[in-house]
Amino acid sequence: QVQLVESGGGLVQAGDSLRLSCAALGRTFSSYGMAWFRQAPGKERDFVAAISWTVSITRYADSVKGRFTISRDFAKNTVYLQMNSLKPEDTAVYYCAATNMGIGIGTETTAYASWGQGTQVTVSS
Numbered sequence: 001q002v003q004l005v006e007s008g009g010g011l012v013q014a015g016d017s018l019r020l021s022c023a024a025l026g027r028t029f030s031s032y033g034m035a036w037f038r039q040a041p042g043k044e045r046d047f048v049a050a051i052s053w054t055v056s057i058t059r060y061a062d063s064v065k066g067r068f069t070i071s072r073d074f075a076k077n078t079v080y081l082q083m084n085s086l087k088p089e090d091t092a093v094y095y096c097a098a099t100n101m102g103i104g105i106g107t108e109t110t111a112y113a114s115w116g117q118g119t120q121v122t123v124s125s
Helices: none
Strands: 001-006 008-013 018-025 033-039 045-051 058-060 068-073 076-081 093-099 119-124
Touching: 008 018, 008 033, 018 033, 018 068, 018 119, 033 068, 033 076, 045 068, 058 068
Parallel strands: 008 119
Antiparallel strands: 001 018, 018 076, 033 045, 033 093, 045 058, 068 076, 093 119
């Protein structure tokens, strides 16, 4: 497993942007597919975006397509989630996750063995 540390959350207004970061410590970062999930109070943890270990493949939830962008910097062992045009319904705790299964763009939480501690994103209307 790989240790993940998220940062970049905060309180913003609707329409604003935020960039979340997830630093991977320990194992070889380049061999892991990376993803972001989010969990609102009282709801399940939902898939947001994923990027394969090859970097050439990304996947997004329909609710964030066109607004969020996932990327990774191998030199910094970090994956990012750029969030634009934020909406109140984007409010949640955002979690970073890593997997070494397949090409690494699964949408189910069970596909990921390593998780960060989460970072809160709050979007006010």
